[in-house]
Amino acid sequence: MISFTCDYNEGAHPLILKRLAETNFTQEPGYGEDSFSESAREKVRAAAGLPEAEVFFLVGGTQTNATVIDAMLHGYEGVIAAQTGHIAVHEAGAVEASGHKVLTLPAHEGKIVAAELQAYLESFYADAAWPHMVCPGMVYISFPTEYGTLYSKEELTRIRAVCRKYRLPLFIDGARLGYGLCSDACDLTLQELARLCDAFTIGGTKVGALCGEAVVFPEKAPGHFFTTVKRHGALLAKGRLLGIQFETLFTDGLYFAISRNAVQRAMELKELFLQKGIPMYIDSPTNQQFPVLTQTQMDSLKGQVQFEQWERLPDGRCVTRFATSWATPEESVDALARLFSKI
Amino acid sequence: MISFTCDYNEGAHPLILKRLAETNFTQEPGYGEDSFSESAREKVRAAAGLPEAEVFFLVGGTQTNATVIDAMLHGYEGVIAAQTGHIAVHEAGAVEASGHKVLTLPAHEGKIVAAELQAYLESFYADAAWPHMVCPGMVYISFPTEYGTLYSKEELTRIRAVCRKYRLPLFIDGARLGYGLCSDACDLTLQELARLCDAFTIGGTKVGALCGEAVVFPEKAPGHFFTTVKRHGALLAKGRLLGIQFETLFTDGLYFAISRNAVQRAMELKELFLQKGIPMYIDSPTNQQFPVLTQTQMDSLKGQVQFEQWERLPDGRCVTRFATSWATPEESVDALARLFSKI
């Protein structure tokens, strides 16, 4: 059975496995001080056009978000996010576990809007009672969002301007960064995005790696970030595992090449659905597609293709999610097309 | 240059890499619900002789300790440990980060002693002010300890009896469990150890895996442990990476076979040092050896072999650590022997 349930259904890009095997018995120090990690940091800096950036490799997404946010906030501060943001919904309270509130703004197809951010901050400081409330200490956005959508350069620039005005660092969760940057709808390069924020991540887990998220601080990492990572249980002993993966992904543009594959497959999926008259809940230009299926359509696909049920609509139809990844072969899309031709 | 600096200098056992490659494109669900993890849990249960045990796979040691301890304690409780225990010293305050104090007992070559545990608990509850103090809520020991030493069956049984008396769960940190169980000095089997505690871990990171620690609850996991793992940022999206590794390690006794290799190499090292008249700081029967070197000896080895400097003694000599692992070849010991023959 073909599966489009998520973008972490497979292992890793074969070049990563090959490189792991090649280097397996090279003795290297732990905790990210190995030569692979050093090389990977250099390659990430080069790709981001930030020769001075500080780069760290952590294992997973929730871990990375919680660690970075905790490192960037004072105790009395919270982090602003869309109410659909991953940290607000699907991280089991990891941010709160380190003592910080997630301050939510309305989500527009997964995105926050600069004007609403500005209005929130104005109204916060206009309220005489604000010292009794959680201080906004930073802004979190995901790129692409949990709904596959992208901020345009202009949208991001506006958000960044509000952040600057209120001296709030901006953190971009790039768990699916490649799938955003390689979308035709994206008008930002990695270098541009890197200059529009104070911290961002480059997701490996969902983009070809077994695990791993690169954290990039374009200017300067929070003090003692290494220790904060350790304190959060996020320091990998065999840092080489992360170094080798990111070194491979950032050699010869592999990260972007495989990201493009996922987006292309997703666009083919979208085309398939639209041809079949199936509407999309959100017009996502990245690797996640959200077709709205009737119960009859769901039943027809059952047992033949796997996907996620996202949300039941009042009219009984179901918002579903079909995700492609670096590993999705054309054959899977073709197989779905054949299924569609029969229903 | 040969290196004995630690037991995580290399990648993974080749069978693990082979298995990762073989299964790479099999689509499997995330978060430990994959078939490899299920099979690995089954194999771990079998090896431990605990068909009903609950088994989870986490990524790293500090993360695992902090997560398990937080899950097993009430907010007002702390965890008892040797003052040299990993959680007390080398985890950057990860236990405190989740709000719990580490209550330390004297360490005897890395071990706590049942009588001192009993005395501490008696004296705690004899103090009328105890409700103003952190309640002891569980006991943590490492096996082998940070100094390579082992608890005997009798010692462990006595500690367990005190724990039972005070209704304190006992947690065994087995980051190097294989190197303990496969030592000639060990009078415990895995099955026996598993019955003498309420939770224990089986370290993969230091024993043949790229990463990964198995957490075993012989009777019952704390409620909602999956969510607690997620909240600690310790849930791996591609759980298959851990499942495949532990499945491989617990197939055909691989975990124990490679552990024996490390211990054998370590015994050869010890023999070498003693023949050379170099005393050991602690008589460790496991994969870590602690020879006490003079400055002249240190200088002679410099640039030829890597090891850790543990502690400077008042007389100027240095306690060093030479660690072997599953990956240490006989050639490395031979090379050291040749070096010794020249100095």
Place this chain on the structure above:
Amino acid sequence: MISFTCDYNEGAHPLILKRLAETNFTQEPGYGEDSFSESAREKVRAAAGLPEAEVFFLVGGTQTNATVIDAMLHGYEGVIAAQTGHIAVHEAGAVEASGHKVLTLPAHEGKIVAAELQAYLESFYADAAWPHMVCPGMVYISFPTEYGTLYSKEELTRIRAVCRKYRLPLFIDGARLGYGLCSDACDLTLQELARLCDAFTIGGTKVGALCGEAVVFPEKAPGHFFTTVKRHGALLAKGRLLGIQFETLFTDGLYFAISRNAVQRAMELKELFLQKGIPMYIDSPTNQQFPVLTQTQMDSLKGQVQFEQWERLPDGRCVTRFATSWATPEESVDALARLFSKI
């Protein structure tokens, strides 16, 4: 200038000061083990009709909420509250500081609704991803709410039924409990309310005391609650200060008598506003009134009477808050009436 800015503008009921003076040199043990606290606990139990209840005295409201909530939740759980709830807005993240998320429901004039609570819980557990989310662990409501409104017996009974169904303890924040119970609109007695929840507080700070909140657990306090109180920095050394105050407030019905005074004054205020053609933002039957004033009206009152500006409406008018208390004399209302007669 007369002030209606809040219900903690004055000191304490004179009988409390008198009693403090009388008992001043009696030597008593600390931490709530004094005879006054014991007597106060007995009187609170009697008033609540709960001879077996466990009663504790803490100092302030935010402190009490954070301590009780932390004591009642597991680490992986959050607390459900109205989005206007005090813990969600005005406690500077004290709940999050102990690691717990506040899970918000829509507020209807400050109240949550049983049906929406039920729908939230159903939908939570219907979502296959719920183990990745913060588990609802208890329900928090305030009585009266932050908007002065009250739950009817029926509303509370329905909420309690949903809580029971999902095994969620219900906690009632009674920072202004007296002003709720003594309203003509209240159809609940203290005894009834006490039987409809698992924990509640009786606010002293706003109802005649210098400070102090009584925490009542009708059935059983969370284990080691005394230590949890201490750990939260909420244990008062001279517990007698709280004991004497609650003993006085719960002797001869003083707490209720002075609460009635506040409500009566508030009803007179409401009458004044309505006669003047000034609408109320919310029809509050308790000591807080929310008249909507025009800028001209605000200007006229300026410098003559103090009150809080709550929220600016789109049409330029301002929702204000006038609070009465146990200490508000008839003269203050008369003075406002005279002011009104001139504008």
Place this chain on the structure above:
Amino acid sequence: MISFTCDYNEGAHPLILKRLAETNFTQEPGYGEDSFSESAREKVRAAAGLPEAEVFFLVGGTQTNATVIDAMLHGYEGVIAAQTGHIAVHEAGAVEASGHKVLTLPAHEGKIVAAELQAYLESFYADAAWPHMVCPGMVYISFPTEYGTLYSKEELTRIRAVCRKYRLPLFIDGARLGYGLCSDACDLTLQELARLCDAFTIGGTKVGALCGEAVVFPEKAPGHFFTTVKRHGALLAKGRLLGIQFETLFTDGLYFAISRNAVQRAMELKELFLQKGIPMYIDSPTNQQFPVLTQTQMDSLKGQVQFEQWERLPDGRCVTRFATSWATPEESVDALARLFSKI
């Protein structure tokens, strides 16, 4: 029965009660913005000779320590204290509850020693593994200590020099500050002490107040300290209660006058014990005395005088604590003398 069990057995100095009564119906804003608190802050600044200091009033000692320490530390830092320090032993883990480890140094009659502090810090940074450990972020001492002892000006100056060298702020817990400053053995004035640290507290609870600790930051308070106080549940709504008390205590030198009374009574007690041939466990120059009593002596006093049993010695004798306070009358010492004359 006379009691010397602690220094918070009575209520408050009568002038405080008088002032509370006089000001009772004056309407004042909450949260420390009242005129009494403003006046009290001014008087504290004057007494400390620090016209620019920032002063806050909190309710209790544990609360104050936890709040100040959390505000002054980064997440990855811990606080250095004597192993007998109040925060290390008797605060139920309040410091750990906000995520910070208490890093303990040996205690010498309750005191840390500059040379050992220096050695600890040197050895910490000499250990290559320090980034894996909790960073020392500040130093906590109590003055007087929990054993009644005092740091001399020279000792404090040396500790401060080490702190400066390592850029560690120094925090002095003055829960019994008056009893230290007014001892004949003290060679420090309040002004001098204030210049030798970065934060200190002036205890009210044990020195004449119903409750209350003044926190003084000689140079600058940590950012948003008001919000941190609220977040810790340590912000008193009726801040006037604290303002009035500290205003009274710091008018006409009352705080020092009543402190001297306690110390004088304690010296009389000491004299009594020594005359009786009863040795002191520690030679305390402040209000706490630690006579070592035989079982026979304990039995003789039983039912006639109350005191605390501190620690049982191996020879069966008991270290006891007799505490005097601002409220201890000469009659109590006389009564003890009469008791002694009979045994």
